[in-house]
Each structure stands twice: as structure tokens, then as C-alpha cells.
Amino acid sequence: MAPQPTPAVRVQAEDFDLGREQALLTRGRRDIGALVSFLGLCRDEDGALEALELEHYPGMAEAEIRRVADEALERWPLQGLTVIHRFGRIRPGEQIVLVLAAARHRADAFAAAAFLMDFLKTRAPFWKKERRADGAPGDWVSATSEDDAAAERWR
Amino acid sequence: MKALYFAWVRERIGLAEEEIAPPREVVTVRELIEWLSARDEGYAAAFANPATIRAALDKTHAAPDAPIGAAREIAFFPPMTGG
Numbered sequence: 001m002a003p004q005p006t007p008a009v010r011v012q013a014e015d016f017d018l019g020r021e022q023a024l025l026t027r028g029r030r031d032i033g034a035l036v037s038f039l040g041l042c043r044d045e046d047g048a049l050e051a052l053e054l055e056h057y058p059g060m061a062e063a064e065i066r067r068v069a070d071e072a073l074e075r076w077p078l079q080g081l082t083v084i085h086r087f088g089r090i091r092p093g094e095q096i097v098l099v100l101a102a103a104r105h106r107a108d109a110f111a112a113a114a115f116l117m118d119f120l121k122t123r124a125p126f127w128k129k130e131r132r133a134d135g136a137p138g139d140w141v142s143a144t145s146e147d148d149a150a151a152e153r154w155r
Numbered sequence: 156m157k158a159l160y161f162a163w164v165r166e167r168i169g170l171a172e173e174e175i176a177p178p179r180e181v182v183t184v185r186e187l188i189e190w191l192s193a194r195d196e197g198y199a200a201a202f203a204n205p206a207t208i209r210a211a212l213d214k215t216h217a218a219p220d221a222p223i224g225a226a227r228e229i230a231f232f233p234p235m236t237g238g
Contacts, residue, residue, distance in 0.1 A: 040238055054237070055162055057230060060214035061237075085237060097238055117238055123216065125230075126237025127162035140163050143234035 007069035007081040011061045013088040016098055025080045025100050032079045034106035036113040038099040044092035050133040052141075054096070056087040057125035068119040072101070075115065076108040083116060085126065115154055122151040156223075158191075160201070161232035164208070167201035177223070184210045185219040187229065207233055 008025075010016075018039060026032055042052050065083050072081065080102035090096055099116045103109040122143070130138035159172045181190045185205070192202040202208060210217045212226040223229065 056237070057159070057161055057211070057214070057232070060211055060230070063214050064216075121238035122235060124237045125161065125211070125232060125235055127233060128236045129162070140233065141236045143236050147238075 004073045005078060005080045007066065007073065007083065009062055009065045009069060009082075010084045011056060011058075011065070012084065012086060015086070015095060016084045018095075018098065021082055021084065021098060021100055025082055025102055029079065029102075031104065032102045033104045034109040035100065035102045036106070036109040037101075038097075038113050038117055039095060040097035040117070042090045042092050042094050042096055048133055049092055049130055051089045051091045051131045052096075053089055053129040053131055054087040055127045055129065056085075060125050061085065061087075064124045065120060068116060068123060071119075072112045072116055076101075076103065076112045078103050078108060078112055081112070081116075083120070085120070085124065087126065089131070118147075118150040118154060121147045156226060157228045159228065159230040161230065163233055164201045164231050168197045182222055183219065184212070184217050184221050184223065184229070187223060188219075188231070201231070209234060 018037060022035060026035060069081050069083055078101060082100040084098040086096055099113050101109045101112040128141040130141065132138045156175060157172060158175045160168050160170060165171050177187055177190050181187050188202050188205060188208065191198045209232050211230040212221065213228050
């Protein structure tokens with residue numbers, strides 16, 4: 001079996017470019033048959049959101065994403081993996097998180113990308129606080145039982 | 156050891172981090188939460204519902220009954236909402 005690829009994990013305030021990240025992952029490669037990308041965006045449902053403030057635990061955020069990525073590499077034969085998660089102030093429509101999973105076949109790439117997102121949501125130490133457009137104090141976003149159930153299905 | 160607080164745990168306690176020196180009889184994460192809760196109203200409010208508190212020892216998730224052991228850093232935070 002081929003050696004496992006090293007996942008590229010970044011936690012950063014800056015935005016990222018999907019096309020550039022895809023190019024970095026596939027550059028010079030002839031063995032990748034499937035590349036699945038997941039892009040998580042800041043969503044405003046009723047026009048009330050000015051921005052999200054994403055707080056994170058520096059050091060642990062990277063370490064935890066890396067642990068989840070390593071687990072994905074154990075479960076599926078992947079050719080490459082990229083995870084980028086932003087922190088700081090992010091406005092509606094802006095990008096928050098990127099997962100790229102590359103494999104020989106699409107089923108492995110789809111499954112690994114879904115697994116990574118389900119576990120990132122419940123394990124990576126990030127917290128979202130709403131900043132409201134009307135200036136009223138915003139709330140911390142609550143964790144949902146749907147997210148827990150989504151992570152649970154991989155056990 | 157260093158204690159770190161995040162999100163609304165940090166807001167209720169009013170601190171992002173501090174040095175703490177729990178007594179020898181505080182062995183587990185749960186016991187440390189109880190010890191901190193007795194300090195003042197802010198800590199009591201932050202830890203009022205232990206089911207909503209997550210902890211990490213040296214940047215690794217830790218269960219309530221995990222022994223603190225020789226950890227240099229403990230963090231307390233709400234359930235995570237990234238992604």
C-alpha cells in the first residue's frame with residue numbers, strides 16, 4: 001500500500017482560494033481520480049446578521065483537526081487532504097471552512113469529506129458568536145443535536 | 156497549572172486565562188470544576204450546568220472523570236460550534 005499522504009491543515013484569519021488549494025493538492029499528480037471539496041460559508045437567514053466572530057483555541061484547533069484528518073486517512077485510501085478553518089470576524093457570504101479530499105475513486109473522497117466536516121463541527125475547538133446588524137448584543141451559536149447525531153453515525 | 160476559558164465560559168468568569176493551584180484532593184476534571192465553582196458568582200455561573208461544559212487537558216479533549224494528573228494546561232469551554 002502507498003504511504004499515507006500528509007494532510008495540509010491550516011487555521012488562519014485570512015481568506016483562502018478554493019482554486020489555488022485544489023491546484024496545490026493536484027499539482028503534478030496523475031493518480032487522483034476524484035477530488036471532493038466542501039466549502040462552508042457564513043450564512044444570514046433573516047438579514048439580521050452583521051458578522052460572526054469565530055473564537056478558537058490556538059494550538060488545540062490545529063491539533064484536533066489533525067487528529068480527525070489522521071483518522072480519515074486510516075479509514076479511507078486517500079491521495080491527499082486539505083483542511084482550512086478561519087477564525088475572527090467573518091461576514092455573511094464569506095468563507096469559513098474548506099475541506100478537500102482526493103482519492104482514486106469518488107466514494108472514498110465523498111465519505112472522507114463528509115466525515116471530516118461532521119467531526120470538525122463537534123470536536124474542533126471553535127465557537128461562533130453572532131454580531132447583529134441592529135447593534136443588539138448577539139448570542140453564542142448553540143451546538144445542535146443534529147451535529148452530534150451526524151458525528152455519531154460514523155462510530 | 157494554567158487554566159484557559161473560551162466563549163461564554165470566558166465571558167462569565169471574566170478571564171481568558173489564569174494560573175490555578177488546586178489542592179491535592181482535587182483529582183479529576185469534574186472535581187476541578189466543583190473547586191472553581193466555589194470561588195465566586197462568575198465561576199458558579201460559568202459552571203452552573205456541567206452538561207454544557209467541555210474540557211481539554213494539554214490541548215486534548217478530556218472527560219469529566221479524567222484525572223488531571225501532571226497536565227500543565229486545562230481548558231474549559233462550551234460545546235463546539237465551528238465548521
